[in-house]
Amino acid sequence: MSDKHTVLVTGASRGIGLELAKLFAADGHDLVLVARSADAMEALAAELRQAHGVEVRVEPADLGDPASRAQLVARLADTSIDVLVNNAGFGSNGAFHELDVDAEMSQLAVNVGALTELTGRFLPGMVERGRGRVLNIASTAGFQAGPYMAVYYATKAYVISFTEAIAFELKGTGVTATAHCPGATHTGFALQAGTSKNKLFTAGAVASAADVAQHAYAAMWAGKPLAIHGFSNWMGAFMTRFGPRSVSARITSVLNKH
Numbered sequence: 001m002s003d004k005h006t007v008l009v010t011g012a013s014r015g016i017g018l019e020l021a022k023l024f025a026a027d028g029h030d031l032v033l034v035a036r037s038a039d040a041m042e043a044l045a046a047e048l049r050q051a052h053g054v055e056v057r058v059e060p061a062d063l064g065d066p067a068s069r070a071q072l073v074a075r076l077a078d079t080s081i082d083v084l085v086n087n088a089g090f091g092s093n094g095a096f097h098e099l100d101v102d103a104e105m106s107q108l109a110v111n112v113g114a115l116t117e118l119t120g121r122f123l124p125g126m127v128e129r130g131r132g133r134v135l136n137i138a139s140t141a142g143f144q145a146g147p148y149m150a151v152y153y154a155t156k157a158y159v160i161s162f163t164e165a166i167a168f169e170l171k172g173t174g175v176t177a178t179a180h181c182p183g184a185t186h187t188g189f190a191l192q193a194g195t196s197k198n199k200l201f202t203a204g205a206v207a208s209a210a211d212v213a214q215h216a217y218a219a220m221w222a223g224k225p226l227a228i229h230g231f232s233n234w235m236g237a238f239m240t241r242f243g244p245r246s247v248s249a250r251i252t253s254v255l256n257k258h
C-alpha cells in the first residue's frame, strides 16, 4: 500500500481528522475532505495542494443527515476510494434522561450511522480491487459504560466491535480495518461536548491531535484491527477486563461528571 491512493477523511475540518489529512497529503495521497465546515476545508485543501502537489476535493456534507450522506455517496460514484477514514464524531455530557433526545439521536447518526454506511458503500470496491484500508476513530470510551456520556460511550463500543468484526472478515482480501482509540485529546471535542472542565480533561495527560493522528496513521498502514493511543490509555482499557463492570462505570462517572 505504498503507492498513491485516494483517501476520504470525514471530520477533516479540524482536530484529529485535519491532522490525518495532513499526514496522507505529506505522503503524496489524494484526498476527499468531508465535514460541514466548507470554508475550513477549502483553506486546508489549498494548503495541502500547495505544500504537497496532491489533489484535494472538498465535499461538504452533514453526516447526521441520511439525505446528505446519500448525496455525498452519489457525488463520489465515479471515484475509487482506496482508504476510508471515519473520524467525524461528537459527544454530549449529562444524565441521559436530562439530555435532548434529538441531539442524542444525531450523535448516533454520525458516530454509528455514517460510519457504518460509508464503510458499507466503499468497502465492496476495495475488496473487489484487492486493496484498501478502513480507519475508524473509536475511543477508549468504547471499553466501558460511560455514565453522563452514555450514548457517546455506547457509540464507541459499537465502533470497536464493528471494526474488529469486519477486520476478521477481511483477512486475505488485501483490505484491512483498524479501530483506533484515542484517550483525551486537545481538539474542539471537549468544548463541543461540554466536557472541557471534567476530570477526564483536567486531571490527567491530554494528548495532542497531531500525536494521536500519527499513531492512528501508523496502525492503519500496519493493518492492526485495534490500536490504543498511549500507555496509560492502554492500561486503562486492559484493566477494565479484570474488575467488575460496575467499578469501571463508577470510575468513569467520576471522570465524566461536572
Ligand SMILES: NC(=O)c1ccc[n+]([C@@H]2O[C@H](COP(=O)([O-])OP(=O)(O)OC[C@H]3O[C@@H](n4cnc5c(N)ncnc54)[C@H](OP(=O)(O)O)[C@@H]3O)[C@@H](O)[C@H]2O)c1
Pocket (backbone or CB within 6 Å): 010, 011, 012, 013, 014, 015, 016, 017, 034, 035, 036, 037, 038, 061, 062, 063, 064, 065, 087, 088, 089, 090, 091, 110, 137, 138, 139, 140, 181, 182, 183, 184, 185, 186, 187, 188, 189, 190, 192, 209
Ligand atoms: N478529542 C478527544 O478527546 C477524543 C478522544 C477520543 C476519541 N475522539 C474521537 O475523535 C474523532 C475526532 O474528534 P476530534 O477530537 O478531532 O473533535 P473535533 O475537533 O470536534 O472534530 C470533529 C470533526 O467531526 C466533524 N463532524 C461533527 N459532526 C458532523 C456532522 N454532522 N457531519 C459532518 N462532520 C461532522 C466536525 O466537522 P464540522 O463541524 O465542520 O461538520 C469536525 O471536523 C471523533 O470521532 C471523536 O469521538 C476524540
